Amino acid sequence: MKPFRYQRADDVPTAVAMLAQAPNGAFLAGGTNLVDLMRLGVTTPELLVDVRRLACDRIERLPDGTLRIGATVTNSELAADRTVRRRYPVLSQALLAAASGQLRNVATTGGNLLQRTRCVYFQDLTTPCNKREPGTGCPARDGHHRELAVLGWSRQCVATHPSDMAVALAALDALVRTRGPDGERTVPLTELHRLPGDEPERDTVLNHGELIMAVDVPPLARSARSRYRKVRDRASYAFALVSVAAVLDIADGAVRDVRIALGGVAHKPWRATTAERALRGAPATAERFRAAAEAELAAARPLPGNAFKVPLARNVIVDTLLDLAERSP
DSSP: OOOOEEEEOSSHHHHHHHHHTOTTEEEESSOTTHHHHHHHTSOOOSEEEEOTTSSOOOEEEOTTSOEEEETTOBHHHHHHOHHHHHHOHHHHHHHHTSSOHHHHTTOBHHHHHTOOOOOHHHHOTTSOOTTTSTTSOOGGGTSOOTTSOSSSOBTTBOOOOOOSHHHHHHHTTOEEEEEETTEEEEEEHHHHBOOOTTOTTOOBSOOTTOEEEEEEEOOOOTTOEEEEEEEOSSSSSOOOSEEEEEEEEEETTEEEEEEEEEESSSSSOEEOHHHHHHHTTSBOOHHHHHHHHHHHHTTOOOOGGGTTHHHHHHHHHHHHHHHHHHHOO
16 A cells, blocks of 8 residues: 555634645545555545545435435435434435444445446456546457446446445435535536546546535325335445436325336446436326336347346346235335
8 A cells, every 4th residue: 555644623624624735635534445446546635634534424304304314424324313213214224234233333424435346457457447547449349248237338437336325315316415625516426437438547527526416306295105126246345337226106006106226237326317208197007107117218229248138137126016016105
């Protein structure tokens, strides 16, 4: 590991100012992903600004029913929160499907959103990688890509975003509140992460020195049901081959509202807007669910080693929606 400087910020403005003065610096909270990348030599920050003890560690209900989750709330605390388990089970389920208990005790809400890909070429300094070193190439397209993207990828990068929590938050229309050198702003979770395009090294739309402060989750209709389903190689401590976060609201046998997000298939949590449009107002039947899933996945461009993800994603979408439909009032 290369030498680096460590500083602990006493407040948010100080933390932002510290990092703004260090072009190759990074914020440190739980560090469960960042420190791993530093050990591998993939990331070599000159300065770490510790923000773990800043006042962003609460889960609170706002007057309009929104749930505000502080950026340093741990994954374990969030998954166990009574309001989350009761009103947003999709979020609790996604968190509990991720990593291990020990990691969830340390990993934070803000850090979880900023995880970097687990593509083997990105993590191996002996291989080229456009995400790690722009312009060097993407060997994954012709190499090992079983776990990688089938939607939204470019010739520059076929990596996938690893977070389970982010997929659930995408389906919940969450908003990410940040503070940076230019002040505060709010970014829809669905717009936080980027598709690779010609700049795969940029995972998010955040600017350097911009710190995630909190995530706001709007209230759901009381009749809405939600669920997270994850398909992986092992029962625990494995990243998603395909995951589905779904929120379904049914009235008189028809879909009143639906939100679907997919994980393990793209460079960002993939909001299934085509499927959602096809389902709103339609009968809540297996046939309609399947047709909507197929419409969403028509844009898929699988590589030879991950073509199985397309029918897998279709089946997981259908099964998740059917389960929610059966449990709807």
